Amino acid sequence: MITYIARRIAELFVVLAVVSFICFGIFQYLGDPILAITGYRYANAQVKAAARLRLGLDKPIYVQYFRFLSKAFRGDFGLSYTKIRPVLNVIADRIPATLELVVVATSIAILFGGVLGVMAAVRPHFMLNRLALLGSLFGISMPTFLVGLLLIMLFAVTLGWLPASGRGETVRIGFWSTGFLTGDGLLHFVLPAITLALHQLAMILRLVRAEMLEVLSHDYVRSAWAKGLPRVRVIRKHALRNALIPVVTVVGLQFGEMLGFSIVTETVFQWPGLGKLLIDTLYRNDSPVIVVYIMFMALIISFINLAVDIGYGLLDPRICYD
Amino acid sequence: MKVRRRSIVGLVLVLLVVGLVGAGVFAQSDRPLTIGIETTIVNMDPMGNAVITSIGTLRNIYDGFFERTPEGELIPGLVESYERLDQLTWRFHVRQGITYHNGNPLTADDLKFTLERTSRYERSQYHEVGLAIDSITVVDPYTLDIVTTSPNPIFPGSIYSLGVMDKEWTESHDATYVSTHAMGTGPYKFVEWIAEDHLTLEANDAYWGGKPAITTVIYRPISDETTRFASLESGEIDLMTFLPVESMERVERSSKMELVSKPSQRVMFLGFEHSPGFPTADIRVRQAMYMAIDIEELINEIWNGYAVPCTQLVAGPAEANPGYDPDLGRLFPYDPEGAKALLAEAGYPDGFEITLDGVFDRYPKDEQVCLAVTTYLRKIGIPVLLNVRSRSIHFGEIQNAETDFWFGSWREQAFDLAEAFFAHVMTRDPAGAQGGWNAGWYSNADVDRLITEANAALSADERTTLLMQANRIAMEEIVVIPLYVPLDIWGLQAGLLNFTPRADMFMLADEMSYK
Numbered sequence: 061m062i063t064y065i066a067r068r069i070a071e072l073f074v075v076l077a078v079v080s081f082i083c084f085g086i087f088q089y090l091g092d093p094i095l096a097i098t099g100y101r102y103a104n105a106q107v108k109a110a111a112r113l114r115l116g117l118d119k120p121i122y123v124q125y126f127r128f129l130s131k132a133f134r135g136d137f138g139l140s141y142t143k144i145r146p147v148l149n150v151i152a153d154r155i156p157a158t159l160e161l162v163v164v165a166t167s168i169a170i171l172f173g174g175v176l177g178v179m180a181a182v183r184p185h186f187m188l189n190r191l192a193l194l195g196s197l198f199g200i201s202m203p204t205f206l207v208g209l210l211l212i213m214l215f216a217v218t219l220g221w222l223p224a225s226g227r228g229e230t231v232r233i234g235f236w237s238t239g240f241l242t243g244d245g246l247l248h249f250v251l252p253a254i255t256l257a258l259h260q261l262a263m264i265l266r267l268v269r270a271e272m273l274e275v276l277s278h279d280y281v282r283s284a285w286a287k288g289l290p291r292v293r294v295i296r297k298h299a300l301r302n303a304l305i306p307v308v309t310v311v312g313l314q315f316g317e318m319l320g321f322s323i324v325t326e327t328v329f330q331w332p333g334l335g336k337l338l339i340d341t342l343y344r345n346d347s348p349v350i351v352v353y354i355m356f357m358a359l360i361i362s363f364i365n366l367a368v369d370i371g372y373g374l375l376d377p378r379i380c381y382d
Numbered sequence: 383m384k385v386r387r388r389s390i391v392g393l394v395l396v397l398l399v400v401g402l403v404g405a406g407v408f409a410q411s412d413r414p415l416t417i418g419i420e421t422t423i424v425n426m427d428p429m430g431n432a433v434i435t436s437i438g439t440l441r442n443i444y445d446g447f448f449e450r451t452p453e454g455e456l457i458p459g460l461v462e463s464y465e466r467l468d469q470l471t472w473r474f475h476v477r478q479g480i481t482y483h484n485g486n487p488l489t490a491d492d493l494k495f496t497l498e499r500t501s502r503y504e505r506s507q508y509h510e511v512g513l514a515i516d517s518i519t520v521v522d523p524y525t526l527d528i529v530t531t532s533p534n535p536i537f538p539g540s541i542y543s544l545g546v547m548d549k550e551w552t553e554s555h556d557a558t559y560v561s562t563h564a565m566g567t568g569p570y571k572f573v574e575w576i577a578e579d580h581l582t583l584e585a586n587d588a589y590w591g592g593k594p595a596i597t598t599v600i601y602r603p604i605s606d607e608t609t610r611f612a613s614l615e616s617g618e619i620d621l622m623t624f625l626p627v628e629s630m631e632r633v634e635r636s637s638k639m640e641l642v643s644k645p646s647q648r649v650m651f652l653g654f655e656h657s658p659g660f661p662t663a664d665i666r667v668r669q670a671m672y673m674a675i676d677i678e679e680l681i682n683e684i685w686n687g688y689a690v691p692c693t694q695l696v697a698g699p700a701e702a703n704p705g706y707d708p709d710l711g712r713l714f715p716y717d718p719e720g721a722k723a724l725l726a727e728a729g730y731p732d733g734f735e736i737t738l739d740g741v742f743d744r745y746p747k748d749e750q751v752c753l754a755v756t757t758y759l760r761k762i763g764i765p766v767l768l769n770v771r772s773r774s775i776h777f778g779e780i781q782n783a784e785t786d787f788w789f790g791s792w793r794e795q796a797f798d799l800a801e802a803f804f805a806h807v808m809t810r811d812p813a814g815a816q817g818g819w820n821a822g823w824y825s826n827a828d829v830d831r832l833i834t835e836a837n838a839a840l841s842a843d844e845r846t847t848l849l850m851q852a853n854r855i856a857m858e859e860i861v862v863i864p865l866y867v868p869l870d871i872w873g874l875q876a877g878l879l880n881f882t883p884r885a886d887m888f889m890l891a892d893e894m895s896y897k
Contacts, residue, residue, distance in 0.1 A: 092778035099432045099507025104815030107509040114504060142424050142431065143577070144505055144561035153577070209608055216616040224612040225604050227579060237576075330604045332578035340422060340578070340605075343743065345774045 061373075065366065072362045077129075079358040083351045084125045093117065096141040096345040128351070138348045142341070147352045151337070156236050157227055158326070158333030162318045164249050165256035170311060173261040177268025181276065182295060192265065199262025208255040208328035215251060223248050225330040252329040256322055260314050267310060271303035305375055312368035313361075320357035413896070414598040415879075417889055418610045418619035422578050422603040425561040428545030429500055432507045434793070435623070437543055438888035439601050442583055443483075444545025444566035447474070447493065448538055452893070454647070454702035454797045454885040456539050460488065460546050460567065469533040469838065470516070474526040480590050482548045483571045490526040494518045495549040497528070497541070505557060510815055511541055533838045535845055536704075540796045543886075569594045569892035578603060583891065595895035607746075614639060614873050621881065623889065624746065625873040627686050638876055644883040645690055646870040647697045648793040650745070652738075652755065652863040653806075655786040656824040661736070662787065666728040668860040672714045673721035674762040675755065681866055684750045689866040694857055695802045696794050697867045702885065704842070705799025705849030713857060721762040733764035739779065740770040740789040746868065752789050755865075783810070783821040790819070790862065795886070799849045803833050807856050824861045828852075 087093065097111050112118045116127060131138065137147040176196075180189040216224035228248035231241040239245030275281060276299050284294045319334065326335035334353070341349040419439065424431040428444045431437070449459040462477040480488040501512025516529040530537055551565050564572040569591060570583035581601040585594040602619060604610040607626040613619045615638070625633065625641055633639045652671075654662040661667050677691045691712065698706040725731065738759075740752030749770050759766045766787075779785050794802050809825040810817030829852045836848035857864075872883055880895045 091772070091774035092782070095778055095781070097505065098509065104510060104513075104818060105811075105813050107513070111504070139558070144425050144427065144430055145558045209612075212609060212612045216618075217612050220616055223618055224616050225609050225618065226602060327606050328609055330578075330602075330606065330609055332576065336578055343772065343774055344424070345778075 065370075068362075068366050068369075072359070075358055075362055076355055080129070080351060080355050081125060083354050084121060084128070087347050087351075090342075090347075091345050093141065093345045093347045096347075137352045140341075140349045141346045142344050143346070143349075147348050150349055151334070151353055151356060152235070154332065154334045154337045156238060157331060158319055158322065158335065160239060161249065161252055161256065161325075161331060161333060162315060162322070164253040165318065166260065166311065166315055168253060168257040169260040169264055172257075173264030174268055174307075177265040178272055178295065178300060180265065180269040181272035193269070196262035196265045199258045200266075202258070204255060204259065204324040205328050207258055208251070208325060211251045211255060212328070222250050224251070227332055252325055252331055255328070256318060256325045260311075260318075263310060263314075264307060267307055268303060271306060272299055275299045275303045301375065305372060308371050308375065309368055312364050312371070316357070316361035316364040319360060320353075412597050414600055415596050415621070415891065415894070415896075416600045416602060416619045417891075418602050418604045418613055418622040419889065420603075420607070420610065420624040421605055423575070423581060423601070426564045426572075426575060427505070427557075427561045428547065428564075428566075429496075429503065429506045429508045430561050432543075434795075434887050435603075435889075437545070438886065438890075439581065440545055440564060441568065441888050442570040442599070442891050443564040443568045443572050444547065445568045446542055446545060448542045450542060450797075450884075450886060452882045452884045453699075456542065456797075459542075460493070461538070464538060466535075466840075467527070469840070470529050470531075472528045472530070472537055473521075474528065476524040476526065477590065478524055480567050481588070482551065482567050483565050483586060484548070484551060486548050486550055488546070488548075488567055489523045490520045491523075492546060492549050493526055494520055495552070496544060496546050499547065499552070500544065503557075505561075508544060511544065535837055535839065535842075536796055536798045536800065539798060540801070543795055569890075570599060589892070591892070594892040596891055599891040601889070611873065614875070617875065620878055621872060621874045621894075623870075623872060623887070625871040627688055627746065627871075629873070630686060630688065630871070633873055636876075639873055640876045641871055641873050642881060642883050643688065643869045643871045644885065645697060645867050646793070646887070647795075647797070647885055648745075648791060649692055649695055649697050649802075649867055650751070650789070650791050650865045651692075651695065652865065653780075653785075653788050653790040653822050654862070655822045656861075657822070660786060661728075661730060661734040662822075664728050665860060666724045667730065668863070669714050670721040670724040670728070670762060671759060671764070672860055672863045673717045673724070674758045674764075675863065675865070676716045676758065677712075677866060678716075680751065680754050680758075684747050684754060685866070685868065688869045688871060690869070692864045692867045694853055694864055695792060695806060695862065696799050702797050703794065703799060704797075704846045705803075705836075705853055707850050707853050710854065710857060714860070718758075718762050725763060731763070733762075735767075736764060736787050737767040737769050738787050738789065739776065739785040740768060741773050741776040742770045744773040744776065745791060748789065751865070755789070780819060780821045783823065785821055788821065792819070797885075799853055800833055800836060803829070803849075803852060803856070807852075807861050808833060822861075824856075824859075826855065826859065826861075829856050 094108050094112055094117060098107050116124060139145065140147055140150050143150055176192045180193050183189055212224045215222040226248060227239050228244040229242040230237040230239050230245055239248060281294065281298050284298045321335055323335040323339050326333050327339060338353055419435050421435050423436045423439055424433050428437060428440050446459045447461045449457050451457055460477050461474045463475045465473045467473055476490050476493060482488060497515060497518055498512060500506050500508040514531055516531045519527040521527055545566055548565060552560055569586055569589045571586050573582040573584050575581045583599045585597045587593050604613055607624060610622050611626055611629045614622045633641045656663050681687060681689045681691065693710050693712050694707060696703045696706045700706045700708050738752060738756055740749065742749040752768055752770055756766045756768045780788055792802055792806060804816060805819045807820060807824060808817050808830050810820045810823055832848050832852035836845045839845040839848060870883060870887060874881060877897055880897060882893060
């Protein structure tokens with residue numbers, strides 16, 4: 061197990077190196093970063109050339125890349141071109157907002173998706189379960205921005221029950237700002253969390269149902285029924301546990317993706333998180349932030365994958381990594 | 383399940399009641415004003431960015447050398463009066479008895495420091511300003527002499543968007559601090575800024591221009607226009623910038639909201655390549671392309687009428703924009719048949735290959751307008767291709783002259799034709815700033831000479847005459863096809879505010895008050 065983890069971590073470094081190199085390559089085609097530094101309006105050719113020289117942007121791309129790497133190894137990721145703050149602080153500031161939103165959304169998705177999925181598998185002809193299954197099709201096929209806007213129109217504008225945008229009042233505990241501790245903050249979670257959760261909820265529902273249907277047809281489940289075990293025990297212990305493995309993979313992967321790339325939800329709800337940061341810096345050609353951001357996301361997603369693989373072992377003792 | 387639902391409704395009700403009671407406790411002037419702005423504030427350094435929304439918001443904290451009336455006329459600011467000693471030298475008299483929010487007194491040194499910082503501070507986006515200054519002398523603590531490198535009759539107007547910084551405060555903090563905090567002499571003090579979430583300001587009771595009427599102001603960036611409008615409709619914000627055209631009808635039908643609109647200073651146009659060898663170097667081709675466009679129809683269909691046709695590179699009116707020609711109508715009216723004939727005469731009966739470089743994420747309706755233009759040109763037989771891309775690529779390509787036909791725009795911040803022409807019309811200098819946006823390499827010695835002469839003119843009338851001559855020549859030669867001036871539209875809660883829209887789009891809270 062330990063050698064397995066060590067090997068995966070070694071692979072991680074390779075992934076990061078490749079990701080950062082690809083980012084650097086792509087920036088050649090994403091517009092001229094010098095305009096992010098000197099501005100569009102008042103800079104002339106001389107000023108731009110001077111800034112290029114100062115930041116080493118006149119050098120070939122591989123030279124820039126190795127300079128970036130050697131600085132990164134010393135923990136120096138540079139300053140954001142537009143925000144004029146250390147890149148790591150810029151990114152770290154946005155983590156609480158997104159992480160809290162994603163945790164709420166994932167909890168909603170797992171809870172409702174899981175329960176509805178099991179019910180749809182166990183009692184397939186029950187009317188409500190059929191409705192849930194039908195509804196999940198909408199959940200999968202509706203574009204996020206539309207769901208978000210419809211929710212805003214209904215709950216914020218027409219009914220006036222919930223706020224339409226922003227994070228509301230937050231409380232700062234050390235470096236972490238949380239929206240969980242104020243009523244206003246909690247209300248602000250509702251619409252974006254539902255929007256973000258909907259797609260995943262639908263997927264989990266369908267996945268759990270399909271897996272459960274398969275597992276329920278296995279011999280050992282039939283024996284469990286035959287033994288006269290209580291219904292709940294058969295479903296939970298014998299069936300659900302074995303149906304969960306693919307679900308864990310999907311939840312894990314989606315968690316990472318939502319963390320880094322909930323751009324649409326965060327834009328529609330003006331949620332001051334990571335996705336909003338990414339789109340904003342892309343527009344402004346703030347390449348130091350984008351490169352580090354994407355590396356950071358690669359790191360997180362790799363770790364989540366690792367956690368998912370370890371999770372398999374815990375769920376199913378037959379899986380072992382030696 | 384039933385119990386749970388009831389408890390949620392209960393919770394919402396309790397919070398609503400608490401909110402309402404809380405709101406009632408505030409006296410009207412203590413009610414915080416929340417303004418929804420269309421893009422995030424880039425940073426807090428008044429010269430760290432040149433984005434209108436950012437500098438216009440920071441202007442609440444930092445006073446300028448000069449101010450402008452809402453219509454755009456230049457009026458005294460921290461510089462109480464000035465004289466032009468000779469063609470190159472300006473003498474500024476600084477207003478006395480003014481203190482910064484931290485208690486430091488304002489002196490001529492601070493103004494000198496601010497002007498010098500535009501080109502000394504490496505992250506400044508106003509290098510042009512500092513580079514155009516030869517020397518600055520502090521004559522006494524309230525008098526400043528500035529020598530420019532070349533005659534610039536609009537020097538005071540050209541530095542008006544700069545906020546004056548305290549030398550001591552700025553030098554004693556690092557760049558990151560200065561980019562995340564703000565301290566000036568303005569009507570509002572900096573309280574808190576959380577990027578992408580909100581900026582909170584508090585009235586400066588000791589402000590030299592009088593205590594602001596509204597005590598607390600919160601600026602909230604909400605970049606999605608539909609969400610921004612929903613936030614206005616649900617009452618989360620009191621005032622919003624860039625009300626989407628689609629929402630106009632809803633506002634007009636609503637008793638809760640109202641809208642205020644004003645022609646902006648922004649001119650939208652089509653630019654093209656003038657270098658020999660390109661079809662668009664032939665004036666008959668340019669004229670045919672101009673005649674192909676039905677601007678009234680475009681404005682009605684795409685903008686619901688919330689834009690006005692324009693015929694030149696500045697938006698007017700003449701009182702605010704020297705060089706703007708009120709008598710200059712559309713020189714080549716809409717005439718698709720005539721356009722076809724002209725194309726044939728120029729030797730392109732079947733058109734020619736050309737690609738319109740457009741943008742989809744910068745201006746309201748940008749992509750639709752590009753599409754409409756393409757359709758008009760196809761109707762007269764030019765098989766135009768459309769290439770819309772993000773602003774992060776679009777502007778760089780124009781500045782680097784990597785486009786032959788583009789959807790362009792200019793918001794004249796100095797309210798002066800010479801500035802607009804310096805950027806878009808005068809002969810492009812690959813090493814300098816002149817013609818920096820002239821991606822089509824248009825060059826006309828007469829226009830260059832007239833602008834240069836105008837800048838050396840000492841009388842304002844003479845200067846305006848020269849600028850108008852240059853304007854007429856360039857427009858007759860169709861340096862660009864002017865399209866329209868969009869209206870700036872603000873939405874606000876009905877009956878709440880006295881709000882005068884500003885031509886420069888600055889959202890100055892001290893000019894607002896509750897009704």
